[in-house]
Each structure stands twice: as structure tokens, then as C-alpha cells.
Amino acid sequence: MKILITGTPGTGKTALAGKLGKKLGFKVVNEKDFALKTKTGKKKGKEVEINAKKFQKKINEFLKKQENAIIEGHVLCEMKIKADSVFLIRAKGKTLEKRLRKKGYNEVKIQDNLFCEETGYCKKKSVKNYGKVVEIRNEKTLNSSLQKILKKIK
Numbered sequence: 001m002k003i004l005i006t007g008t009p010g011t012g013k014t015a016l017a018g019k020l021g022k023k024l025g026f027k028v029v030n031e032k033d034f035a036l037k038t039k040t041g042k043k044k045g046k047e048v049e050i051n052a053k054k055f056q057k058k059i060n061e062f063l064k065k066q067e068n069a070i071i072e073g074h075v076l077c078e079m080k081i082k083a084d085s086v087f088l089i090r091a092k093g094k095t096l097e098k099r100l101r102k103k104g105y106n107e108v109k110i111q112d113n114l115f116c117e118e119t120g121y122c123k124k125k126s127v128k129n130y131g132k133v134v135e136i137r138n139e140k141t142l143n144s145s146l147q148k149i150l151k152k153i154k
Contacts, residue, residue, distance in 0.1 A: 001026075002063050003153065004081055005072040006126060007089035008117040009109075010099040012138040012145065016089060017072035019146050027066060031073025034059060052079055077125040085153055086130040088123055089138050089145070 003020070005013050014030065021028035032048040035041025040055040041048045056079045063069060063082055071081060077088070091099070093114055100110045116122065126133045134152050138145040 001068050001085070001153070002066065002083045003070045004076055004083035004086045004130070005070060005089060006074060006076040006086070007122050008091070008096065009074050009113050010096050010103065010105075011089040011091045011117070012099075012142065013072045013074065013089050015142055016136075016138065016145055016149065017070045019142055020149060021070050023146065023150070024068065024070075026068040026070050028070045028072065029059075029062075031055070031059075031071065031076055034062075034071075038062075050075055055079065056081060074122070077122040077129065080129050083130070086126060086133045087149055087152070088126050088133050088135045090123075090135055091117065091138055093118060095139050 003026070005017050005020075007013050017028050017030075020026070031050065032041065035048055035050045035055055036043065038055070038058045040058050041050040052075065059071065060082050063071070071083065096117055097110060097114060100113060105113070123133070123135065136145055136148050
């Protein structure tokens with residue numbers, strides 16, 4: 001089974017993917033790490049700029065060789081990756097803002113990400129590229145969000 005987890009930065013994708021991977025015994029792949037490793041992305045300051053076409057090709061080739069994997073990252077909503085289940089992780093504005101500030105994001109990045117979350121940018125892109133997308137609100141505890149995901153994949 002291949003599981004894709006996407007959403008706005010700060011919604012909890014990486015933490016959820018890690019917990020889910022441990023629970024299911026699946027390999028977890030972070031988009032930025034994969035992009036750097038496969039040279040489909042370049043470091044630009046603190047950011048990783050990903051070439052979507054090259055990344056999409058490489059990740060799909062990689063997934064063909066994997067029986068079970070979880071792929072997570074915010075730009076995955078803009079690609080077409082062969083996955084069995086697609087989860088869009090969401091958070092309310094105040095929760096998201098608090099998390100982004102704690103991570104040290106600058107004001108412009110915080111406002112950009114809040115705008116994306118409030119306008120449903122990742123949802124629109126995910127639905128367009130994957131069709132069926134399961135939305136998970138990650139605002140209480142990671143374990144409650146993890147249980148929601150486990151319920152949907154079983």
C-alpha cells in the first residue's frame with residue numbers, strides 16, 4: 001500500500017507520517033529529503049526548490065519498487081503520484097499560526113501559509129490531481145489524528 005500525506009506546512013504531516021510509519025511498519029519518505037537525494041531539488045537558503053516533473057518521475061519509479069510506503073510533503077498536492085490513499089492534513093488558522101511561529105517561520109511565510117490553508121489551495125490541487133482525498137483535521141492530538149487515518153485505510 002502506498003499512502004500519500006500532503007497539506008500546508010505546519011499542519012503536522014511529518015509527525016503524522018512518522019507515527020503512521022511506525023504503527024504500520026512502512027517506510028516513510030519526506031519529499032525534501034527525497035528531492036535532495038535524487039537531485040530533483042536544490043537547497044535555496046532554508047528552502048528546497050523541487051523540480052515537480054523530475055520529482056514526480058523519480059518518486060513514481062521508486063514507489064514501483066516498494067510494497068508499502070508513506071510519502072509526505074506539502075508540494076505533493078501539485079503532482080500526480082501513484083498512491084492508494086491520499087490524506088490532506090488541515091489545521092485551523094490560529095493553530096497553524098502558532099505552530100509556524102514555533103518553527104521559526106518569518107511573517108511573510110506565515111501569512112502565505114495561512115492564506116493557502118484558508119483558501120483551500122492544497123485541497124483544490126489534491127482533488128484535481130488525485131480525485132478522492134481524505135481530509136483530516138489535525139488540531140487535538142497526533143494520536144487522535146492517527147486513529148482517524150488508520151480507520152480510513154482499514
